Amino acid sequence: MRSFLIQATLVMVAFNLVLTGAVIFNRFMVTVARRRYGEALARVRPRLLGWIDGDDVDLRCEGLDRRALVDLLARYGRAMHGESRARLSRLSNELGVSAEVLADLDSPRGWRRAAAAFRLGDLGAEAVPQLMAALRDPDRRVRNAAARSLGRLENPDAVEPLVVALANGSIARAVAGQALLDIGAGAAKELDSLILSREPQVRAAAAELLGRLAVGHSPILVAAVEDPNPVVRVAVARAFGRLGTRSAARTLPELLDDPVPYVRAAAATSCAELGLSEQTERLLSMARSDEHLPASAAARALAVLDPDLLRGASETAGSEYISEAVDLLEVRQ
Amino acid sequence: MRTAVEVVSAVLISYSVALNLMFSMFTILAWSRIRHHHHGENSQTTDEIFRSPLTPPVSILLPAYNEEAGVVQSVKSLLQLRYPELEIIVIDDGSRDRTVEVLKEAFELVPVRRVMRAELDTAAVGQVYVSRLHPHLTVVSKENGGKADALNCGVNLARYPYVCAIDADAILEEQALLRVMAPVIDDPEVVATGGIVRIANGCTVRNGRIIDVNLPRTRLATLQVVEYLRAFLVGRMGWAAVGTLLIVSGAFGVFKRSVMVDVGGYETGTVGEDMELVVRIHRRMREANKPYKVSFVPDPVCWTEAPEDLRILSRQRRRWQRGLLETLWTHRKAMIEPGQGIFGRFALPFFVVFEALGPIVEVAGYIAFPISAANGWLSWEYALAFYLIAVGWGMLLSVAAVALEELTYRRYPLRRHVVRMAVYAIVDNLGYRQLTSFWRLWGIAEFLRKEKSWGTMTRKGFDPAPATEALSSAAAFQEPVDAAADVRR
Numbered sequence: 001m002r003s004f005l006i007q008a009t010l011v012m013v014a015f016n017l018v019l020t021g022a023v024i025f026n027r028f029m030v031t032v033a034r035r036r037y038g039e040a041l042a043r044v045r046p047r048l049l050g051w052i053d054g055d056d057v058d059l060r061c062e063g064l065d066r067r068a069l070v071d072l073l074a075r076y077g078r079a080m081h082g083e084s085r086a087r088l089s090r091l092s093n094e095l096g097v098s099a100e101v102l103a104d105l106d107s108p109r110g111w112r113r114a115a116a117a118f119r120l121g122d123l124g125a126e127a128v129p130q131l132m133a134a135l136r137d138p139d140r141r142v143r144n145a146a147a148r149s150l151g152r153l154e155n156p157d158a159v160e161p162l163v164v165a166l167a168n169g170s171i172a173r174a175v176a177g178q179a180l181l182d183i184g185a186g187a188a189k190e191l192d193s194l195i196l197s198r199e200p201q202v203r204a205a206a207a208e209l210l211g212r213l214a215v216g217h218s219p220i221l222v223a224a225v226e227d228p229n230p231v232v233r234v235a236v237a238r239a240f241g242r243l244g245t246r247s248a249a250r251t252l253p254e255l256l257d258d259p260v261p262y263v264r265a266a267a268a269t270s271c272a273e274l275g276l277s278e279q280t281e282r283l284l285s286m287a288r289s290d291e292h293l294p295a296s297a298a299a300r301a302l303a304v305l306d307p308d309l310l311r312g313a314s315e316t317a318g319s320e321y322i323s324e325a326v327d328l329l330e331v332r333q
Numbered sequence: 334m335r336t337a338v339e340v341v342s343a344v345l346i347s348y349s350v351a352l353n354l355m356f357s358m359f360t361i362l363a364w365s366r367i368r369h370h371h372h373g374e375n376s377q378t379t380d381e382i383f384r385s386p387l388t389p390p391v392s393i394l395l396p397a398y399n400e401e402a403g404v405v406q407s408v409k410s411l412l413q414l415r416y417p418e419l420e421i422i423v424i425d426d427g428s429r430d431r432t433v434e435v436l437k438e439a440f441e442l443v444p445v446r447r448v449m450r451a452e453l454d455t456a457a458v459g460q461v462y463v464s465r466l467h468p469h470l471t472v473v474s475k476e477n478g479g480k481a482d483a484l485n486c487g488v489n490l491a492r493y494p495y496v497c498a499i500d501a502d503a504i505l506e507e508q509a510l511l512r513v514m515a516p517v518i519d520d521p522e523v524v525a526t527g528g529i530v531r532i533a534n535g536c537t538v539r540n541g542r543i544i545d546v547n548l549p550r551t552r553l554a555t556l557q558v559v560e561y562l563r564a565f566l567v568g569r570m571g572w573a574a575v576g577t578l579l580i581v582s583g584a585f586g587v588f589k590r591s592v593m594v595d596v597g598g599y600e601t602g603t604v605g606e607d608m609e610l611v612v613r614i615h616r617r618m619r620e621a622n623k624p625y626k627v628s629f630v631p632d633p634v635c636w637t638e639a640p641e642d643l644r645i646l647s648r649q650r651r652r653w654q655r656g657l658l659e660t661l662w663t664h665r666k667a668m669i670e671p672g673q674g675i676f677g678r679f680a681l682p683f684f685v686v687f688e689a690l691g692p693i694v695e696v697a698g699y700i701a702f703p704i705s706a707a708n709g710w711l712s713w714e715y716a717l718a719f720y721l722i723a724v725g726w727g728m729l730l731s732v733a734a735v736a737l738e739e740l741t742y743r744r745y746p747l748r749r750h751v752v753r754m755a756v757y758a759i760v761d762n763l764g765y766r767q768l769t770s771f772w773r774l775w776g777i778a779e780f781l782r783k784e785k786s787w788g789t790m791t792r793k794g795f796d797p798a799p800a801t802e803a804l805s806s807a808a809a810f811q812e813p814v815d816a817a818a819d820v821r822r
Contacts, residue, residue, distance in 0.1 A: 005718030012725030016732055020755045023736045027751040030743070078380075111372030141373050144519065148381055172519040174387040181386070201521070212386055292450055320448045327445035331463045 040068040048072050051091070052084070059095060070097050070119075077122040089124030098125035105130055110139035117142050121149025128155045135161050135171065147171045151179030156186035163190040167202045177209050188215040195220050200229035207232060211239025218243075222251050230260040237263060241270025249274055256282055264294035272301035280306045288319045299325035338701075338710040345698040346719060352687050353726040359571025360733050366574045367566060367631050371741040379511040382518060383417055389494050389517065390418035391510060391587065394487030396480050397423055397501045401430040405439045407501050410541025412467060416510045420469045424487045427456075427477030436472050440464040447473075453485040453598035461490075480583075481599035481606040488598055491590055498607075500584040504533060504543060504636040512633035513587055516626075523626045524589040525614060527581035528633035529565045531744065532558045534641060543636050548750050552757075553646065556765045557639040559757045563734040566631060573629035577615065577680035581627065583607035585635035592618075592625070603663070604785065605656020612660050615676045616667045632742060647772045654692070654776025655784060661689055692773035698723075699767060724762045731758035 044065050051057045061069055077088050092098045101123060104116035117134045120127045131153070134146035147165060150158035159180065166176035180187040191213070194206035203224070210221055221243075224236045237255045240248035252274065255267035268286060271279045283305070286298035299321040302310040307329055314326045382388050393411055397404050404423065411421050425433050436442055442462035449458060456478030464470040475486050484498055495517065497510060513528040534549035549555050572578040581588075586607065596617045599606045611627060618625040640646040661684055667677045668685075702719065705711040735758045738744070739751055 005715065005722060009718050009721040009725060012722060012729060016725060016728050016759065019729065019732045019736055020759065023732065023739050023755050024748075024752055026736075026739055027743075027748050031748060109372075111369065114373065140519070173521065174385055174518045175381070177387045178381065178385040208387070292448065296448060320446065323446045324448050327447075328463065331443050331445060331465055332468055 036064055037068065040064040041072070044068045045072060048076070052076070052088075059091070069095070070101070073097055074119045074122040077124055085124055089126075092123045092125065098123050098127070101125065102127055102130060105134060110137075110142060113137060114139060114141035114145045117145035117149055119149075121145075121152035124153065128153060128157055132158060132161045135165050140170075140172075143171050144175045147175050147179045151182030154183050156183060159183055159187045159190045163187075163194055166205060167194060167197050167199065173201070173205050177205055180209055181212055185213060185215050188213050188218070192218060192220045195224050200227075200232055203227060203229070203232045204235040207235035207239045211235070211242040214242055214244075216243070216245055219247075222247050225251055225254055230258070230263050233258060233260070233263045234266040237266035237270050240267075241273035244274055249276060252276065253279055253282070256286070261291045261293045264290065265297035268294055268297040268301045272304040275305065277305050280309055284309065284313055287313075287321050287325070288317065295319065295321040296324065300328070303329045338705045341697075341701055342705065342711060345694065345701065348694050349698070349719075349723045352691070353723070353730070355683070355687065356567070356571075356730050357726075359574075360567050360730055360737075362574040363567045363570035364733075364737055366570050367737055367741050370631060379415070379508050379515075382511045382515060383415060385417070385518075387518075388417050388514065390420075391416060391495045391497050391514065392487070392491035392493040392590070393419055393421045393497045393499060393510075394484055394491065395421065395423045395499055395501055396426055396483035396487065397428065397432055398426040398477070398480070398483070399428045399430045400432050400501045401428070401435055403502060404432055405435055406541050407503070408436065408440065408470065410504050411499075412470070413507060413541060414505060414510050415507050416514075418493075419510070420471065420492060421467075422487045422490050423470070423472045424483040424490075425472065425474045426480070426483040427475060433462075433472065433474050437462065440470055440472075441466050442472055447471075447490070449486075449489045451489060452594045453489055455482050455486040455489065458486060479601055481601040481603070484606070485598040485601070488590060488593055494590055495587055496590050496593065497585070497587045498583060499635070500637065502638055503530075503584045504538060504541060505585065506543065506634045506636075509585070509633040509635060510587075513585070513630050516628040516630060517587065517589075520626060520628075522624050523628045524592045524618070525581050525586065525611060526628040526630060527569070527578075527586040528630050528635055529569075530561065530582050530584050530635045530637055531565075532561055532639045533636035534639050536636065546744055546746060548745060548753055549639070549641070551641045553643065554639045554641050555753065555757050556761050557646075559731055559735060559754055559761050560765075561639075562738050562754075563731055566737050567730070567734050569629045570631055572680070573627070575675065575679075576626070577676045578627045578629050579612055579615070579680055579684065580608045581611050581629075582635075584637050585633075588614075600663075602785075603656060603659040604652050605660050608656060609660040609663065612664050612667075612681075615680075616664055616670075616673065619673050619676060620670070622672065634744070647775070650769055650772040651776035651779055654689075654773040655780045657684065658689055658777065658780040661685055689777075692770045692777060695767075695770040696774050699770075727762040727766060728759050731761055734758070 044061065047057045047059055048069065051059055059069060073088060073092050077085055080088060098120070101116050101119050102125060104112050107113050107116070113134070117131060120131060128150065131146045131150050134142050137143050137146065143165065147162055150162060162176050162179050165171040166173060180191065188210060191206045191210050195203050197203050197206070207221060207224055210218055221236060221239060224232060227233050227236065233255060237252065240252045252267055252270055253276070255263055256271070256279065258264050258267065264286065268283055271283060280302060283298040283302050287295050287302060290298060299310065303325045310322060310329065311326055314322045395407060395411065400407070408421065408423060423436060442464055444460050445463050447461035456476040459474040459476070462472040471490065473486060473490055475483065488496055495514070499505065509528060513526055516523045516526050532549065532554060533543065534551070534554040535547040536543050537545035537547070548558060569578060569580070583606065592614060596613050600609045600613070603609050614625070614627065640649055661681065664681065667673050668681045670677060702711065702716040706713045706716040732755060735754045745751065745754065
């Protein structure tokens, strides 16, 4: 036993020394590597900026300079839009950068595949089929990164797989939703179909996105005011507030009578966004006698729609919600 | 007698080996998770979260008690946070100084009538103010009821689906909220998430921002830097990896508001309200058989000031130990309740055996071994070798935590920082750890005496840079003491 303890002690001491040494040595190596990378960036950046400005610059390079170039292309690609970005994408293709990153999509390491999927969107690479395939990757990070890049590429072919991924929850709803918003109006038709999903959260997300895409009249959204799930009806109410269509203005007041308080609250807020001044009396009544959430939302909506009516109401037959809205109104003015 | 000593020695050795084995396992788990997370940074940016209209809005709750000196700075720091939609609610918990007055002057607060949902019981609420300059800044003044009560008041006032509780002396990095919300956005089952807390002593702060990261000048604070790395990078990450993270730091934690209300909000009768809330969330969600996750993100950084005085540090550690024991005592039945799974059968018993009772066993060992060796019941070589293994293993775990930091985030920029941290990782097992064990033992005694006070905690403030005000003590809240917030382990 004693000899075992002594040996174990020696092993511990050795481990400690090795690990401590490794930590210090690692910092030394990192410092050197960072310095060299910084130098590479300093060499490549002016050349790339020159090329962006239209100079005739040969950007072919190798080693660390190549890595710096790829990083800069991705970084600038992320910040650029339109023709400038398309030009940068062409350069990435010509230099073989896109192909190089694309190859990483087959890496056995999840983080490498995810980084590649993310970068392909920044580089504007012609990689829609590969990214769509990456939406089925076993690693969630890869799927999220692929969805985000498909949104960046704004390719309408990606709408269907994104909608499927949104519906089955394989991609974070916020990520898939943002990608669909990036793609724009082309996504609306597929989103219409999602409102018929069996999953209420998916139906709600679809309604929310349709509202944010603001593509105009959507009969299926109008029909969704009858949805049995209040979360969906809230999303529909919010969507109406953003859509601003005649059908939205016609249908929204129905939700002011919804049995669920937070649906009524969302409807009241949307009434203000739509400028439905014909609903002021209804909202005033809600502000006086409804439950906390709808009463508060109704009073705040009145502050937008008819501040004078609100002030008048606070002096006569007001409520604490009306008083609150009047005070907030005064602060904001 | 000799047999009894041998039995006790065998128990102590087994305990020490089991404890170090468990922490070694957590280190490996944490290592894997952090590397995984760190690599993941190449596949997402906070820009996506920031620009997405689908990112859920957050209500930030800042409880303040006698924070006249630092509260303006803290609020300014929060106003600089990068996040698409948030509201800041400062809850003045009946301060006896000019906390509300300085806020009024700095942010042009005007009194408003505000209807509050009384979903959580709190002490009487007084005036509510809204800032003319920043309409998303609300200040509420209430009677003193303690930090937990102040937070509950903030939850009642919060309008958004997620609430972020932070300490009044904490400094959040600009991207911290975006990063800590990433798991929530990625997975709707996440009901609570916390981020790493680091020690700001030695750093330079300007206008509520850390502008220069440095190690503390004092030994005591530097030891705490290593200790925090071990607690957050290894402990929290390890527990999160097995799905039973029991502590989301009160200094910086995000909760789903509806879940917080469902479980009854913060418990006001404990000094460990942050741990108690998370444990209650685990217990209630499991009772209701609802899917949920408590997540930890190792890189969103919240900086806080550590005590540089043994007396204050002792008080802090005793309070932490009391908070831990209060929580474990309150939820003791969860260990045998059906349906509590790994939380009830593994995490809680682990905390009882290794965290709550740990100081007793450790201090008993420190005393028993030399006595036994002196009386010839145990050989000196044997006792010494055991100490060396226990201490050496502890050193290894501390150095591993520093290595983890070094291989991932490298927040301390200079080479001498890493050398110094490595040295302190070795040294912290030679006295400091034993000292904290003693304080924790003292905390156990205080718990048994039903001690409830927070105690005072004077803060020195961060390194002076132009326009930097010394931050006052943060959140002791409980009358009659006059200060003190701190991070929890």
